[in-house]
Amino acid sequence: MPWTQDIIMLAPEDVLIENVIELLKRMGFRDYERVSSKKEWGIDIVAIRDDPIAGMEKLVIAVHRKGLASSRDVNVFAGLVDKYRADKGILISTTGFTKDARVLISREYRGRVIPWDGEKLASLFHNYSVEPPEELVRMAENARKKPEKKSALNEFELDAPLLHDFSAENVFKKVASFASSKYPVKPSEMGLLSLSVTLSSAYIFSWSLEGGNQKDKAVVFSGDKIVLRATGDKKLSVSVTKALLNDGSTIHATERFIEVPISPSEAVLILKERAAKELGVVEGKIAIHERKKVYVPKLARLDLKVGENTAKATVNLETGEVQFEIEPLPNEYFVERTKEVILKQTGEEVLERGLKREGDRVKISGRTRSFYFEISFNAYTGKSLSLEALLSDEALDELLRKVYPDGKVMNLEKGRKVAVADVLLADGIAILEVDLTNGQHREIRKLPSPDEAFKNAREVIEANFPLRNLEMKSHRVLEHKYLELALESPDGKATVKVDGATGDVLDYLVEITPERAKELVAERYPDFEIVSVGGNEAEYTLKAENDRHVVTIRLSRDGKLVEEVDRVLKRELAEKIALERAREIDEEAGINSISLDENWNVEFAGKTKIGTLILHRTTGEVLKENVRFTEMAIEAMYHEHLRKTFGEEALTTERLTHYKDRGYINIKVSGREKFYYARIDTKTGKILSEDTSPIKGIAAKLKRLQLESKYK
Helix, strand or coil: CCCCHHHHHHCCHHHHHHHHHHHHHHCCCCEEEECCCHHHHCCCEEEEEEECCCEEEEEEEEEECCCCECHHHHHHHHHHHHHCCCCEEEEEECCCECHHHHHHHHHHCCCCEEEEEHHHHHHHHHHCCCCCCHHHHHHHHHHHHCCCCCCCCEEEEECCCECCCCCHHHHHHHHHHHHHHHCCCCHHHEEEEEEEEEEEEEEEEEEEECCCCCEEEEEECCCCCEECCHHHCCCCHHHHHHHHCCCCEEEEECEEEEECCCCHHHHHHHHHHHHHHHHCCCHHHEEEEEEEEEEEEEEEEEEEEECCEEEEEEEECCCCCEEEEECCCCHHHHHHHHHHHHHHHHCCCCCEEEEEEECCEEEEEEECCCEEEEEEEECCCCCEEEEEEEECHHHHHHHHHHHCCCCEEEEEEECCCEEEEEEEECCEEEEEEEECCCCCEEEEEEECCHHHHHHHHHHHHHHHCCCCCCEEEEEEEECCCEEEEEEEECCEEEEEEEECCCCCEEEEEEEECHHHHHHHHHHHCCCCEEEEEEECCCEEEEEEECCCEEEEEEEECCCCCEEEEEEEECHHHHHHHHHHHHHHHCCCCEEEEEEECCCEEEEEECCCEEEEEEECCCCCCEEEEEEEECHHHHHHHHHHHHHHHHCCCCCEEEEEEEECCCCEEEEEEECCCEEEEEEEECCCCCEEEEEEEECCCHHHHHHHHHHHHHCC
């Protein structure tokens, strides 16, 4: 049954707030919390949700239950919205809003204060499938079915006014409040069956002392209780004044009893005696001017309906003391009630049950033919507090076999109250949702059969990846929406995710075998031989060679991406090219070393020249040369130069210093009468500078010192 205005009005405030929180949850609010004290905060709920346009949105919510919400109520709530820095506020007034309040919201607080009356709230509950509590539905149905009950109270007219006010409604509220503080009952669960009130007659007198210098009002309650000066008594002054203005009164009760402690004549005698004694005069000096009878409320006795139970209470109307008597409902009540509830919930009779009392609760657990259940009640009111009835595993299996006699359950996911089964059928996979609390079920979707999904998946994978002759090795259902297929062949394997609604391939993971990787590379490089296969989780790395090159190829694991990452001239070929070039430089040259870095690096040495070569790593092209004459060649060349130029015959090299980093040699040679100094470029053999100095003589020594420094 959906929410109605009547159910909302019947709902206690706590129940209403709990259901508003559930509504917020279903409306997309990610955080919602009931405040600890409405009296302190002025609101009931704080809620937060993520708005796709405005971003994070903060709301405060207050529930107004005391009649129509007025413009003053709206202004107070708007101030709270600002105080708590909320984006907006929702003011829920179950009975509605005054005209002034609605005008104020539309003019001053549009978009900031959102009004929800009872009809709006009921509509939202219905739209978001928030069901009312069973107890409230039952109360509403009973209210509609049953004619309006005649009040349990009768009206009694009294021949005298009441000294103190008496209200049956206030007495009932006082008892209900007291009971809820002592027992697990709510005032809303209590009703009045009968109320009897005991009244006691008393008399108000106007008196004065002869001479008129003293006068007052007195109240005579009994022979023992008299108040001589009532106008000065804080408890009586106002009550006496009001009573004197009325001649009669009316009370509402089931019964009323009147006690008469003293007669009117006795009251006069008692007053005069007490006044004379307190004033120190003879009774004849006391004058009585007026007498009025009043009734004093003394005691109220109540018979109450508390849920499915009854209770008794007494209230001392003079002191306010309350006594309340209630006994827990008997076990038999809960056993019978359990049978009714379980039959309604599951449609099955209770077969086994056990009862246990825990404090203020009664718990009954047991089973029917198909369900296990546990239900708890309030021990005093009989109210059902919780019910959990769950289909047994055996019954669930039986249900699945009954719904799909030829089906095979692939997967069964059991939640707290709902189970979802993936059932393999001849024409597809049925996804069945079962309400474990009552056994109701529905087929929420149908997925294609694994064979049908495999056919489409194989076409897609084989058309786009180097896999052939795929076969389906296994399949499973994911999230009750998708099919995951495991496909394999000698070429490799593929895991394919298929959309259960359309049969389309949503995702895949393909991996070829190392053998298939070698085949693909061999097709791309027919003149090469594969020498190694390695790699990591993402790709293969293959090396292949022919008589001239070694190539390194990167191949993605799915076989789609083939990339040559390196091609290197074979070492023996690079060394041959280097030797040929070195012999062109020096006929007697030989290779000292060859290594591969970014390119081929070669060192060579000949009779007259040494140097390095850099060859392109792939083509063998000489990219760079660095050639130098040897020290012996430089020495021989310089000796030959001195013989031709200066006619020297007997030459001796005194010193030869090779500055490799500078690319030259300093040489000193002694001849017949001179020392020869020279600086020679090691690359070209060209004399960069040259000097001579006589061997003998003082001046020769000075010059040699200078030349020794220059050609050191």
